[in-house]
Amino acid sequence: MRYLHITNARVLDPALGLDQVIDVYVADGRIQAIGHKPHAGEIEHSIDASGQWLVPGFIDLGAHLPEPGYPHKGTIGSETQAACAAGFTHVCALPDSKPVADSPAVIKLIQEKANQAGYARVLPLGALTQGLEGEQLANMVSLTEVGCVALSNARAPFKDSYVLRRVMEYAATYDLLLFLTANDAALAAGGCMHEGPTATRLGLAGVPETAETVALAQLLLLIEQTGVRAHISQISCARSVRMLNHARQQGLRVTADVALANLVYTDEAVTGYNSQFHAQPPLRSEHDRQALLAAVNAGELCISSNHRPHEIAAKKAPFSDAEAGMSLFDVFIPLALQLVERGELQLSALIQACSSQPAQLLGMEQRLSEGATFNAALINPNSQVTISRRALKSRGGNIPCPGETLNGHVSAVFIGGRHVF
């Protein structure tokens, strides 16, 4: 056997209690040995990873890939390469492409494009309703059969609670996993940022916290009634954390994630009408941010990218007219490490929220142990990077922190033992 040998890296897999500078030997796509040289075979290639971290590959529970439908915003190739720059080996693609990912043909197209590109693997999320219109059920079973890991309606609303109930009942019949967003469209209508003092000052229409919590209460009750396997995507409020904990204490099996931006920024970032901070879900108060960080540190929340690339012109408009979303892959690691440096986020919690927790939800294995598939990333935590639009892997120029100098970048990504980035 011929081995890939990674030496001197700090190998971090908190789910296994592993945090050690130790050698890793990889062959045939799997980790063959950790800490000791395999008995037979020779080293084909050795990587000296002194000062770097080797972590399990990250799994993104929600990114907006602009293909098919929005070639001016990016391609599956450009965005999965950018995902690697964030340490992601797998990306759940939200179904809000054009056409919507509501048919096996669209799913196959996405998979083909992703395979051709050869960067992060795309795990498609099929649409829950046809055209994401919230009325007629999509062919959920067929979508799952062609490889959708879960079904989602992105942030599109359901026509009414009747449809939502039937969606859940049908999915529960076949034990399908749903990714649901808590957003009451009527309460959120017209809003473009968190309803609070900053919105009042800027005269921008707010999205109240209740737009999320009212919808979440409804979701939780229907999940309980139907018994469907459900994950709540991208919560943004402190109150939602409490509601989820309460539901779990009552025995409900429900997980959730938070977009990294909601851990890093608050509504005050909008002061000055910076349209890069026009986001969905909206950036909320410091109180909310602290509660979300605490939940991640307690292992109660996964972290997703909510990456949404846009061409520059999409953001060149007055705040409410600018398109929502941030291009986050290129800055994911430096922003997350900034939280770790500040002591707001534990490194072990960050890694688990991005790897072992999403893997468990999706029934995947993502760990650094002998015999496991080698899906991993090497992170250099100390390299200084000045964030520049010109150096981005993503086509989306809508990054939140251009010009800032931050620490940390991904130096290598391995998928199935293959060095892809």
Next chain:
Amino acid sequence: MTTHPSQVQLTEDGRLKHFLTTEGLSKALLTEILDTADSFISTQERGVKKVPLLRGKTVVNLFFENSTRTRSTFELAAKRLSADILNLDIAKSATAKGETLMDTLWNLEAMYSDMFVVRHADSGAAHFIAEQVTPNVAIINAGDGRHAHPTQAMLDMLTIRRHQHSIEGKVVAIVGDILHSRVARSQIHALRTLGAAEVRVIGPGTLLPRDIEALGAKPFYNMKDGLRDCDVVIMLRLQKERMNNALLPSESEFFKLYGLTTEKLAFAKPNAIVMHPGPINRGVEIESAVADGPQSVILHQVSYGIAVRMAVMSMAMSGQQTQATEEQA
């Protein structure tokens, strides 16, 4: 990349080069605007209507939202400053998104325009233009969404100063639809900076924005408590569409609770003045007896509007010129 609106409008040495919001401007600068406006009023009273401060300059009235009154006072102000003025009414179509807006502005800039007077339905539009589109053209905000209407607020400040002698120490109540009001927001900032003792906002919960206290205003839900000991009562116009949006049951119930009548005005100080940015809905937010009564200064507001706009336009133009000269040097 984006700076606080109050900073975008100032030159490095703290002079006005755009006028986007009253928020964050110093007391000295706001007072300078009022003093300059006062001097224009006295020249006008002497029969000298026209001054040459903007001679040879091109001012474009860029109204993305309809307005006859504000636009005509800006037009008169520009003419009295001897500027050339172009009026453009660009109704905002569904497709008039960012790119279109930017193209329109760049085209006008290429025609050597010196000043844009901008009204737009989006909060932050004037700030966006000043910072990201045409920073070398002086931008005067004539109303952006719910955010700011700073020239209206300054003419209101001038009205208070001229009719109550000073703003300092005064108790001011703003009544009605605060939620959607750019006028109210600009008034609150100006009043706080100019030393008003208390700024109150009065209305039903549906029309008071959340966390209004953060701006330095105190919410009241009934006129009796809200108007007690007030020196100034500012009534806001109530838009008809508020009834369709489940914010209010009816005009008649609103008038019953918040409409300014002689009886309700009696809660305020006996010499309190009554203001309204216009146009008035008689019988909805104010009864005619009050609007045309001895305490009303509503028509004075209109005439001061021209002087205040002349003041702001001349100050911003001079700030832009100073900056341009310094950059060339």
